[in-house]
Amino acid sequence: MVIGLHAERVTGEPQAVRWVVATEGVALGRVVSAPGDLGRLLADGTLTAGLVERTAVWLWLRGGLSWRDEGAPVSAALRAALAEPRAWVIEPAAGEILERVTADLLDGSVGDFVRSHGGSVTAERDGEVVTVKLGGACEHCPAAEHTLYQRLIGELRRRCPNLVELDSGGGRPGLTLADS
Structure with a gap:
């Protein structure tokens, strides 16, 4: 094979x-x-x-x-x-996997899209949870949620099918991976 x-x-x-x-x-x-x-x-x-x-x-x-x-x-x-x-x-290293996959996407096509609109996007890890925040022109943009969910979280789900969204408030979704 x-x-x-x-x-x-x-x-x-x-x-x-x-x-x-x-x-x-x-x-x-x-x-x-x-x-x-x-x-x-x-x-x-x-x-x-x-x-x-x-x-x-x-x-x-x-x-x-x-x-x-x-x-x-x-x-x-x-x-x-x-x-x-x-x-x-x-x-097991779910938080590290999620952090690296998120960074990879933000350094690539997802981040390029956000930056092309004058925005910024960051991800911070705290233990097993990664929190994502849009900034710059994207912070208060009406399409920000669409960008976040359709572009970033959609790609994250493709690479991490056990992705779980947590309500962290303030338009900053917390993400983690369910036990697989």
Whole structure:
């Protein structure tokens, strides 16, 4: 079985890559250990951390190493490890997953849309809850709720189907992930 994946840079984190791939069967959260060569790369410190979300695996490379040199071996190791989903050891990290996925969307198309209208959008994490706030021109815009719910929360639901909205008041929705 061939597992298709591709790498995406993580804004502001040159040692991180988000490997876009279906993670079916692997628990979501922080990687404690993984099977095969991926596990060895984590154990020997080549990779310093990993995080599994529904549509990707985030991996951090040790400082001083480059993705240009390490990308192909990491990609091969990740493909092989994903073929053994039950062999992964994962620590729950719902708040961290939600924070990273939200930041990824805000650094990309969702944030670009808001900024193109003179607005700003921020997300803050407190434990397992991420609170989102629109600012600038979008803060009091009649279409702000539409922007927030149709663009951001719609994309979040695609990548985090167990997303739960909490009423945090003041037009600042609190978001969390239900146990999966």
